Amino acid sequence: MDVIDRANDLSDWLLAKQLAAQTGHRPAGDSRADCLECGEPIPEARRVALPGVTLCVHCQTLMEKRR
Numbered sequence: 001m002d003v004i005d006r007a008n009d010l011s012d013w014l015l016a017k018q019l020a021a022q023t024g025h026r027p028a029g030d031s032r033a034d035c036l037e038c039g040e041p042i043p044e045a046r047r048v049a050l051p052g053v054t055l056c057v058h059c060q061t062l063m064e065k066r067r
């Protein structure tokens with residue numbers, strides 16, 4: 001990877017970050033490190049498998065049962 005590619009990647013990343021801040025939306029793939037409901041840490045494997053995941057397995061299961 002050369003310097004120009006790196007610069008483009010960086011500006012893309014900054015743009016996405018600014019856009020996310022403006023719209024209040026988190027960019028896709030930005031998973032939470034801990035559960036939105038109970039605060040338990042979400043395993044990295046789960047975050048990789050489900051980009052943008054915000055709940056641990058336990059809370060996700062409860063949420064699905066509520067539907």
Ligand SMILES: [Zn+2]
Nearest residue numbers: 035038056059
């Ligand atoms: Zn949870």
